[in-house]
Structure formats: structure tokens, C-alpha cells
Amino acid sequence: MKKHIIGVLTAITLSTSTVAADYPSKDIQGIIQWGAGGSTDTVMRSISPHAEKELGADIILTNKTGGVGAIAMKYVNGKKADGYTLLMGAENPQMYKVLGLSDIDYNDMIAINVLARGTPIFVARNDAPYNNMQEFLDYAKANPGEVKIGSTGKGGLTSIVMAMLESQVKDLKYTSIPYNGDGPALTALQGDAIDVMPAVLGATIEHVKAGRMKAIGLVDVEANKLLPGVAPITETLPNMESYLPWGPFFGVFVKKDTPKDAVEKLQNAFHKAAFNPDFISLMEKRGFTILNIAGEEAEYFLSGYRSTSSWLVHEAGFAKHSPADFNIPKP
Amino acid sequence: MSRVLLRHPGEALFSLAVLVGAAYLFWQAFHIADAGSLSSPASLPIAASTIMVISASIIVIKTLRMPLHPELRFSHHIFPPIIALVMALLLIFGLALEPVGFLLSAFCFLLLGFVFLYRGKMLWNIGLAITSLALVYLIFRLIFQVVLPEGIVPEREWLAQLAQWFETQE
Amino acid sequence: MDAITYFLSSWVSPELLALTALGTFLGMYVGAIPGLSVTMAVSILISFTFSWDVNNALCLMVGVYMGGVYGGSRTAILLNIPGAPSAIATALDGYPLAKKGLAGEAIGLSTVMSVIGGFIGIIVLAFAAPLVSEFALSFQPRDYMLIGILGIMLVGSLSGNNMSKGVLAGAFGVLIGTVGLDPLTAEERFTFGVVELWNGINPVAVMIGLFGLSEALSQLHHMDKTSVKQVINSVIPKLKDVRKHLPLSLQSSTMGVIVGALPGTGGDIAALMAYDHAKRITKNPTTPFGEGAKEGLVAPEAANNAAVGGAYIPMLTLGIPGDAVTAVFIGALFIHGLNPGPLLMVEKPDMFWFTVGNLTLANLCILIFGLTGIRLFAKIVECPKGILIPLIFLLSIVGAYAINNSITDVWWMLGFGVLGYFMKMYGYPVGPVILGVILSRLIDENWRRAILSEQESLGGLFSGILTSPLSLTLSAAIIFILWSNLPLKPKKLSWRIKPEI
Known part of the structure; x- marks a missing residue:
């Protein structure tokens, strides 16, 4: 009893200088880049309880939205590099530099775990007069400007997939209708407000x-077992292969210069958590490919994503800066 | 009460400030990228700020025409010292919240608030401040997990120690 | 037959019953405390109930949702701080009632009306869900735009006797709503290069500042006055009163269900539109609107609780969230291994009837919890102002911080509090500002989508409106309201604070 009181008292006096060796000695704060109910939120809330068990500490999850995730990123990098603040985000930061949103991206942080990757898919409203990519492209060319395609803003999944498509198919003219997220856009598709939408497989x-709605093309090199009848886009446009596989991802990150011990403990905890059968079945059902990578492997993946997307966006003409300014190599 | 509206002290200045602000926003709205096309991000801001400028102009004209209220004084009826004092306290609280931390700054704010507004005995004021702060902390920090700024108070370490202490007691 | 079994499953299990009751009780407080949102509370519960059985977890969350929507009215009536945007309209006439010493009666009436609204929402959900969700999906961007314009007409009702000041305030609100990175193109609007402004100005921060803080500041003028003694003999509203307001509450509930079921709008807009509706159809209110008209309390309370059932309609039938909270519910179902989507009704019909039954149960809990303990709550208003006002300040600051764990929101809240104070002193209504903030995005985004769909042609937009029965009906409603507002009748109502001389 007495010992504990002394313990509490010493904690009060010495608490600001917690030694990293006994990490984690207090609650960890997890900052989720996107709002409650979104896919990033769902993924992070379903992995955190498993990671908590491995770490032996609570992870308090907080949604901090805005600026396509840049605000959460800025917040985490403004905190101490002690491993007590985690950034739980999606792919967006890899485009920040070329879009002029921030001068840091995931390559300037330490990856705890890149959990999973999604696959994009083209869906169309049911009564649209086309059933596969070839028919769709023929129709769009024959009726310039008539096809209404939902989009989720510059740098979003739709903009990059459309940039890939336009790099292969010249003179594609369509009307882009912006939505803030694939959820509202897919709703609009069911109400016939838009005709076609490239979205992540899990959402559709x-x-x-x-x-x-009908699936008209999978943006991947092979068919997916969840939707076996849908042809991969490379069957219509074989040159797309140079960009693929490509897809949005989810990951957990900490600030650069976080003590090695804390990083290792976090990496181990999330690595084990991602093997949990509940988590795996959840991810598979939503059509995500589990990666569960950290360290060099994660860095390679992140750099690859960044160079493909940044150069695509740059060549499509809506980047604010050239990827070359940041020494981002061509894919 | 007469039906003729009288101008309150400071009202003319306020309406002018609103007009200037509206005009500035109107000017800014045209600097949003792509202003001009119907679907541009600037279209609604331009429309709304135009309405603001027009209505603010009408208000300025109406206000300047009103006779000034003969009995009201700005420093007494519109902006008395107590309100200035409370606003200053709020400002200091806001500034101190992050560097000093929630617990300490909120305690000082509440205590001063009670001293100036409730004017009870000092012991009462302190007791009230502690009780209400404890309640707010319990609801926001502990139940709903809102991580309030810690500042110089290392509360997460305290909580961890407390939790450990409880665990070993069981 | 199966349906009834599923419906009753949360009623007969003591565990589920207790969890629903606990959720409702907690939800009432979440709703009442500004800055704590139901969305946030349900998200926290996802982690908390992670390892639970799915039904147990859902009971707790459904309770929090139902209770939370109702709870917003508490602080709106007692302190003029709406606990959530859906309670803004409640504050307009609820707070004046409390100032008159009728807080108990106001809470009692708002409870009964919330429960009636809640039931209407549930009934529509149970018996017409597929129909309503198809109807909701058929709304095109231009229809959402028209709904937004319909909502903005409310400025007329909120402006009191000074239309130009009301219009100014409304337009200012719309501008505030556009601040930040444009959600459609990510262009910066009024951000002045400040990263903190990218996310825009949170409507809840504006709301706490304009309503709560500015009211507390103007209360400082009357520090020497003793608090209003509350009359609490008629907590349970008289049957006569309920019957008198029943037609209005049924109409408001219907508006609430439909607006709630639309994936782009929620209870906040429903409540404000119902308030406007009440003001228009009540020819001779016993008390003028804005000074404690009971009709002004009945309509928004019925509408915002009916919107809960409405929001569930697209979620349970199609897997499309009707609002932010049902979006979190979809995530929760995923985590518990279910597949919320159009097939849920087919694969797991029990889920549907379980939720309907559970919502009904939560609604009954509101009736019980809502009508007990009113005396205690009404006492809050009797608390000496010297204690109450510093606490309101503290609650406003913590609440604003809690919205997004950000000091920026605290500064906005304080700024709008001070602005709201001077607006009140000089006779500018604050209601239209928050109305503009809430409707800004709806109008902005859908106007742009609508005009883009017609390839920037106004003619195309008009012909689209003229050929769609839905758009035509909405346009007719706008023209009707505009026309009925035009002859500016002098109103008794004044927003100006009368300084003591």
C-alpha cells in the first residue's frame, strides 16, 4: 500500500520524463484521418482492440478530419516523437507533395504497419447501355460529354483511375460530377444522377x-474471387498493366525519430493483430487484400504507390508541383 | 414605449464595420479559383456576399437615419466593465488552455469566475470549482475519452499509475 | 409471425432490455452536452462493445442514438445551448419558456412530442421502408438544391421585425459554411493560407458560440436579478394540450421521416423546416413565436425524433446511411461480421425486425426517463447565476474543444460568442446565421452538381425542373412561401435586448 502511494508520488514528480524502456506506460492516442463510419475508421476500430491486447495499453481513438487528411497528419507530427500518438490513415498523404497540401508524406514518417490494399472497380447504373469496359469506352467516344462520371476530387481514387484510363484512351470526353466520398456518389448512381463511377471494390x-448496379471492369491484372464474372481491365487495355496492381491502402504511422524500442513494440503488436481471424475475415469480405507489412517492405510499397500516382496526376495536369521537385522517381 | 426605434451607442459603428467586412468578403469571393463559371467553387460565395453587401448597405442607411438614444451609454449599457472583464478572462483561458493544460487553466478560470460573479466565501468558491471541474473531467475525459490538453499537468501518467494501483489492490 | 418474435426479442431478454435502457439514459446526456455528439459516442461504443454479441452491442448503440437525439432539447430549453444542431429550433421557443418559469412544462411537452415523432418514424420504417428508400434515392441534385432553398426561406421566420438584418445574417451564415477546402474540388475558399481553416468552421462551434456563449454574456447584464422561480406542477402535459398539438406533431413527424430518410439531409434540417411549417400554419398562437410558443417546441421535437426512423430506412434496406450516425452503425455491423447492404433484409430479416423492436423500446425508455427527474433539471435554471454562468462558459469551451479535439474550434466558438453578443445588443437575429451554416453545403454542392449535369446550361436546369414532378412540387412550395412572406407585416417580436435604464 505504502509502496504504491510512493509510486504515485514519484510519478507525479518525475512523470514528464518517462523512460522509453517501459513503453507503453500510459494510454496511446490513435488519430484517425477520416470521419466516423468511413472505411478507414472501420478498419482502424476493428484492428485496435487486437493491438491493445498485444501492447497491454489502451489506444484511445480520435477522428480528426479535414484537408483530405492533412490536418491529422500535421497534428501527429506536431506531437512529441515518443510513440504515444499514432496516425491511422489512408493513402492520401502520398499525394500531398504534388498537390501542394503538405511538405511531408508517409515516407517522412515511420510505418508501423501497412495493413491492406483495396482494388478499384468500374460500376455503372443498371440501365446504362454498356456492360463491359470496351462497350463503355465505345459509347463514351460516340457520345462525347454525355456520360456522367462521379468523382471524389483531385487526388482521390477516381481522379487517379481516370488519369490511368485517359493515358491509354485518347479523346475521352465525359462530364465529371464531384461528390465528397464514394458513399454519396454510389448512392447517386442508384438514383441515376450519375452513370459510371470508379470506386473501391469493398464499397460496391x-x-x-x-x-x-453493374460492375463493368475491375482495375487489376486478374479477376477477383469475390466477383468472379468481372473481367480485369487489362483484357481491354493491356498497357494498363504498367500501373497495376494499384489501390488505396490503410496504414498506421508514427513520427520520425520515435525511439526504436517503441517502434518495434508497436510493429510487433500490429503485425500480430493483423493475423487475427476476425480481422482477416472482415477485410476479405470487404474485398481488401491484406498486406500486413512494415519496415523496408512497407517503404518499398509506399514509394511505389507515390511514384505511380504522383506522375499520373502530374501528367493528367492537375498537380500543383512536379514530382521531380521532390525527387520522386518515375515509375 | 415609443415605436420610434432609437440608435444604440456604437450601433452605427457596428453596422459600418459589418458593411466593410461584407465588402471585403465580396472582394475575396472573386479571388477563389475559377470564378466565373456557373459551377465554380466561387459561385455561391459570390452570390451570398453580394446579398450581404446589399443588405448591409440598407442597414447602414437605416441606422444612420435613426436618432441616437439619449440615455444609453456605451460603457454602461452596451459594454459594461464586467463583460469586458469576462471576455478578457475567456481570452486568457483560451490562450492558456494548450500550454498550461486543461486542469490548471480551467480551475483558475472557474475560481476567478466565481470570485467575480458569485462573490461567495473563498472556501466555497474553491470547493465549487473543484467539484464542477471533477465532474466535467469525469464526463469528458474518462467516460467519453475526449483527450483534453495536458499542458504541464502529466495526467496520463497519473491515470496510468492510478490504474496500476487499483489493479494491484484487487 | 417470425417478425413479431424478432421484434420482441429485445423486450423479453432482461439483459437486452437493461442495455437499451442504459443506452437511452447515457444518450440523453450525450445529446444534452454540447460538443459531445451521438456520432462520437456511438464510435466509442464500437471499440467498447467490440467483443460483445452483436445484439447486445446494437441495443446499447440504438439507445444512445434515440436518447441522444432527444437529449439535445434539454440544454436548448434550460440554457439556450442546443446540445446538437437538431435542437437549434427547439431553443428558439423552448428557452423563452424556461425564462418564464415554465421549464418543467416545456421539457414535459418536448418529451411527449419527441416520443410521438419517434413512433411515427418507427411505424414508417416498419411498414414502408422499401417504398420510402426508393423515393429517397430518386432525389436528384437539383431536388436537394431546392430543399436547401426551401430551408433558407426560414430566414423570413427567424428575422423578427427586421428583414434586412435577418437576410444579412443568413447570407453571412452561408458564407461561413463555404470556408475551407471546397469538398468537391479541394480549392481553397476564404482560407487565407491558414491550414487550420482547410476543414472549414465547424457548425457546432458556431452554434455553441452564437447561442450559448452570447446568451451567457448578455445575462451578465442582469446579475443582480434573482433567478426565475420555476413552476413545476404540470410536468406531464395535459391530455388536452397533447391533443391540441397532435395534428401539428403528426405533420412535423412526416416531414421528419422524409427529410431524415434522404441520404443528404438529417434531423437538423428537418427540425428547422418543421419549425417554419408550424409558424406558417399557426394563425393565432397564444404566445408569439420566439417568445415561448408551444407550437414552436412541438414541431421541431416531433420532427427530429421522427428523423431517426427515417435515417434507418435507407440504411436497413439498402446499406446507405441516412445520416452520420447510421453511417457509424453500418461500420459497427461490418465489424460484427454482418454485411449491411441491399441484401441484409433478405439474408437477415431478423436484423430488421430486431432493430425496429429495439427502437420502439428505446422510444419508450425516453418517455420514462424524460418525464422523471424533470424537477431536478428545472432546478438548474434556479441555480444562482454567479455559479451557473461560469459553468456555462466552461462547458462551452470544453464542448467546442471536444468536437474535433482542436483548440481552433474553441477560438471560433469564442469569436462567434462575442460577435453574437454584439449582434443581440444591436438587434441582429442570430438564428439565420446558424441556418445559413447548416444549409450552405447542401445548396453549394447540389447547385454545382445540378448545373454540371446539364453541362453548365441554365436552360437545361430549368427544363429539368419543369419535367420532373418532384422538382416541380418543391419549386411550387418555394414560390408559395416566398409569396406568403412578401407582404411584410409588422411583427411584435423584437430581438433587441432592452437594456435596463
Whole structure:
């Protein structure tokens, strides 16, 4: 009893200088880059309890939205590099430099775990007069400007997928209708407000299965076992292969210069957590490919994503800066 | 009460400031990228700020026409010292919140607030401040996990120690 | 037959019953405390109930949702701080009632009306969900734009006797709503190069400042006055009163269900539109609107609780969230291994009837918890002002911080509090500002989508409106309201604070 009181008292006096050796000695704060209910939020909230068990400390999750995730990133990098503040984000920061949103990206942080990657897919409203990529492209060329394609802003998944498509198919003219997120856009697709939408497989799968929209092309090199009948886009446009596989991802990061011991403990905890069968089945059902990578492997993945996307965006003409300014190599 | 509206002290200045602000926003709205096309991000800001400028102009004209209220004084009826004092306290609280931390700055704010507004005995004021602060901390920090600024108070370490202490007691 | 079994499953299990009751009770406080949102609370519960059985977790969350929407009215009535945007309209007439010493009666009436609204929402959900969700999906961007314009007409009702000041305030609100990175193109608007402004100005921060803080500041003028003694003999509203307001509450509930079911709008807009509706159809209110008209309390309370059932309609039938909270529910179902989507109704019909039954149960809990303990709550208003006002300041600051864990929101809240104070002193209504903030995005985004769909042609937009029955109906409603507002009748209501001389 007495010992504990002394313990509390010494903690009060010495607490600011916690030694890293006994990491984690207090709650960890997890900053989720996107809002409650979104895919990033769902993924992070479903892995955190497993990681908590491995770490033996609570992870308090907080959603900090805004500026396509740049605000959360700025917040985490403004904190001490002690491993007590985690950034739980999606792919967006890899485009910050070329879009002029921030001068740091994930390559300037330490990857704890890149958890999983999604696959993009083209879906169309049910009564659209095309059923696959070839028919769609023919129709769009024959009726310039008539096809309404949902988009989620510059640097979003749709803009990059469309940039890939336009690099292969010249003179594609369509009307782009912006939505703030693939959820609202897919809703609009079911109400016939838009005709086609490139979105992540997980967001569309239940709607496609129920016959509320049709899948016209998978942006990957091979078919996906969740939607076996849908042809990969490389069958129509073989040169797309140079960009693929490509897809949005989720990951956990800490600030640069975080003590090695804390980084290792976090990496181990998340690595083990990602093997949890509940987590795996959740990710598979939503059509995500589990990566569960850290260290050099994660860095290689992140750099690859950054160079493909940055150069695509730059060549499509909506980047603020050239990737060359940041020494981002061509893919 | 007469139906003729009288101008309150400072009202003319306020309406002018609103007009200037509206004009500035109007000017800024045209500097949003791509202003001009119907679908541009600037279209609604331009429309709204135009309405602001027009209505603010009408208000300025109406206000300047009103006779000044003969009995009201700005420093007494509109902006008395107590309000200036409270606003200053709020400002200091806001400034201190992050560097000093929530617990300490909120305690000082509450205590001063009670001293100036409630004017109770000092012991009462302190007791009230501690009780209400404890309640707010319990609800926000402990139940709803809102991580309030810690500042110089190392509360996360205290909480961890407390939790450990409870665990070993069981 | 199965449906009834599923419906009742949360009623007969003591565990589920207790969890629903606990959730409702907690939710009432979440709703009442500004800055703590139901969305946030349900997200926290996802982690908290991670390892639970899915039904247990859902009971707790459904309770929090139902209770939270209702709870917003508490602080709106007692302190003029709406606990959530959906309670803004409640504050307009609820707070004046409390100032008159009728807080108990106001809370009682708002409870009964919330419960009636809640039931209407649930009934529509249970029996017409597929129909309503198809209807909701058929709304095109131009229709959302028209709804936004319909909402902005409310400036007329909120402006009191000074239309130009009201219009100014409304336009200012719309501008505030556009600050930040444009959600559609990520262009900067009014950000002046400040990163903190990218996310825009949070409507809740504006709301706490304009309503709560500015009211507390102007209360400082009357520090020497003793607090209003509260009359608390009629906590449970008289049957006569309820019957009198029943038609209005049914109409408001219907508005609430539909607006709630639309994926782009929620309870906040529903409540404000219902308030406007009440003001228009009540020819001779016993008390003028804005000074404690009961009709002004009935309509928004019925509408915002009906919107809960409405928000569930697209979520349970199609897997499309009707609002931010149902979006979190979808995430929760995923985590618990279910597949929320259009197939949920087919694959797991029990889920649907379980939720309907559970919502009904939570609604009954509101009736019980809402009508007990009113005396204690009404006492808050009797608390000496010297204690109450510093506490309101503290709550406003913590609440603003809690929205997004950010000091920036605290500064906005303080700024709008001071601005709101001077606006009140000089007779500018604050209601239209928050109305503008709430509707800004709806109008902005959908106007742009609508005009883009027609390839920037105004003619195309008009012909689109003229050929769609839905758009035509909405346009007719706008023209009707505009026309009925035009002859500016002098109103008794004054927003100006009368300084003591």
C-alpha cells in the first residue's frame, strides 16, 4: 500500500520524463484521418482492440478530419516523437507533395504497419447501355460529354483511375460530377444522377451482388474471387498493366525519430493483430487484400504507390508541383 | 414605449464595420479559383456576399437615419466593465488552455469566475470549482475519452499509475 | 409471425432490455452536452462493445442514438445551448419558456412530442421502408438544391421585425459554411493560407458560440436579478394540450421521416423546416413565436425524433446511411461480421425486425426517463447565476474543444460568442446565421452538381425542373412561401435586448 502511494508520488514528480524502456506506460492516442463510419475508421476500430491486447495499453481513438487528411497528419507530427500518438490513415498523404497540401508524406514518417490494399472497380447504373469496359469506352467516344462520371476530387481514387484510363484512351470526353466520398456518389448512381463511377471494390460489392448496379471492369491484372464474372481491365487495355496492381491502402504511422524500442513494440503488436481471424475475415469480405507489412517492405510499397500516382496526376495536369521537385522517381 | 426605434451607442459603428467586412468578403469571393463559371467553387460565395453587401448597405442607411438614444451609454449599457472583464478572462483561458493544460487553466478560470460573479466565501468558491471541474473531467475525459490538453499537468501518467494501483489492490 | 418474435426479442431478454435502457439514459446526456455528439459516442461504443454479441452491442448503440437525439432539447430549453444542431429550433421557443418559469412544462411537452415523432418514424420504417428508400434515392441534385432553398426561406421566420438584418445574417451564415477546402474540388475558399481553416468552421462551434456563449454574456447584464422561480406542477402535459398539438406533431413527424430518410439531409434540417411549417400554419398562437410558443417546441421535437426512423430506412434496406450516425452503425455491423447492404433484409430479416423492436423500446425508455427527474433539471435554471454562468462558459469551451479535439474550434466558438453578443445588443437575429451554416453545403454542392449535369446550361436546369414532378412540387412550395412572406407585416417580436435604464 505504502509502496504504491510512493509510486504515485514519484510519478507525479518525475512523470514528464518517462523512460522509453517501459513503453507503453500510459494510454496511446490513435488519430484517425477520416470521419466516423468511413472505411478507414472501420478498419482502424476493428484492428485496435487486437493491438491493445498485444501492447497491454489502451489506444484511445480520435477522428480528426479535414484537408483530405492533412490536418491529422500535421497534428501527429506536431506531437512529441515518443510513440504515444499514432496516425491511422489512408493513402492520401502520398499525394500531398504534388498537390501542394503538405511538405511531408508517409515516407517522412515511420510505418508501423501497412495493413491492406483495396482494388478499384468500374460500376455503372443498371440501365446504362454498356456492360463491359470496351462497350463503355465505345459509347463514351460516340457520345462525347454525355456520360456522367462521379468523382471524389483531385487526388482521390477516381481522379487517379481516370488519369490511368485517359493515358491509354485518347479523346475521352465525359462530364465529371464531384461528390465528397464514394458513399454519396454510389448512392447517386442508384438514383441515376450519375452513370459510371470508379470506386473501391469493398464499397460496391454488396450493391453489385444485389443487382442494384453493374460492375463493368475491375482495375487489376486478374479477376477477383469475390466477383468472379468481372473481367480485369487489362483484357481491354493491356498497357494498363504498367500501373497495376494499384489501390488505396490503410496504414498506421508514427513520427520520425520515435525511439526504436517503441517502434518495434508497436510493429510487433500490429503485425500480430493483423493475423487475427476476425480481422482477416472482415477485410476479405470487404474485398481488401491484406498486406500486413512494415519496415523496408512497407517503404518499398509506399514509394511505389507515390511514384505511380504522383506522375499520373502530374501528367493528367492537375498537380500543383512536379514530382521531380521532390525527387520522386518515375515509375 | 415609443415605436420610434432609437440608435444604440456604437450601433452605427457596428453596422459600418459589418458593411466593410461584407465588402471585403465580396472582394475575396472573386479571388477563389475559377470564378466565373456557373459551377465554380466561387459561385455561391459570390452570390451570398453580394446579398450581404446589399443588405448591409440598407442597414447602414437605416441606422444612420435613426436618432441616437439619449440615455444609453456605451460603457454602461452596451459594454459594461464586467463583460469586458469576462471576455478578457475567456481570452486568457483560451490562450492558456494548450500550454498550461486543461486542469490548471480551467480551475483558475472557474475560481476567478466565481470570485467575480458569485462573490461567495473563498472556501466555497474553491470547493465549487473543484467539484464542477471533477465532474466535467469525469464526463469528458474518462467516460467519453475526449483527450483534453495536458499542458504541464502529466495526467496520463497519473491515470496510468492510478490504474496500476487499483489493479494491484484487487 | 417470425417478425413479431424478432421484434420482441429485445423486450423479453432482461439483459437486452437493461442495455437499451442504459443506452437511452447515457444518450440523453450525450445529446444534452454540447460538443459531445451521438456520432462520437456511438464510435466509442464500437471499440467498447467490440467483443460483445452483436445484439447486445446494437441495443446499447440504438439507445444512445434515440436518447441522444432527444437529449439535445434539454440544454436548448434550460440554457439556450442546443446540445446538437437538431435542437437549434427547439431553443428558439423552448428557452423563452424556461425564462418564464415554465421549464418543467416545456421539457414535459418536448418529451411527449419527441416520443410521438419517434413512433411515427418507427411505424414508417416498419411498414414502408422499401417504398420510402426508393423515393429517397430518386432525389436528384437539383431536388436537394431546392430543399436547401426551401430551408433558407426560414430566414423570413427567424428575422423578427427586421428583414434586412435577418437576410444579412443568413447570407453571412452561408458564407461561413463555404470556408475551407471546397469538398468537391479541394480549392481553397476564404482560407487565407491558414491550414487550420482547410476543414472549414465547424457548425457546432458556431452554434455553441452564437447561442450559448452570447446568451451567457448578455445575462451578465442582469446579475443582480434573482433567478426565475420555476413552476413545476404540470410536468406531464395535459391530455388536452397533447391533443391540441397532435395534428401539428403528426405533420412535423412526416416531414421528419422524409427529410431524415434522404441520404443528404438529417434531423437538423428537418427540425428547422418543421419549425417554419408550424409558424406558417399557426394563425393565432397564444404566445408569439420566439417568445415561448408551444407550437414552436412541438414541431421541431416531433420532427427530429421522427428523423431517426427515417435515417434507418435507407440504411436497413439498402446499406446507405441516412445520416452520420447510421453511417457509424453500418461500420459497427461490418465489424460484427454482418454485411449491411441491399441484401441484409433478405439474408437477415431478423436484423430488421430486431432493430425496429429495439427502437420502439428505446422510444419508450425516453418517455420514462424524460418525464422523471424533470424537477431536478428545472432546478438548474434556479441555480444562482454567479455559479451557473461560469459553468456555462466552461462547458462551452470544453464542448467546442471536444468536437474535433482542436483548440481552433474553441477560438471560433469564442469569436462567434462575442460577435453574437454584439449582434443581440444591436438587434441582429442570430438564428439565420446558424441556418445559413447548416444549409450552405447542401445548396453549394447540389447547385454545382445540378448545373454540371446539364453541362453548365441554365436552360437545361430549368427544363429539368419543369419535367420532373418532384422538382416541380418543391419549386411550387418555394414560390408559395416566398409569396406568403412578401407582404411584410409588422411583427411584435423584437430581438433587441432592452437594456435596463
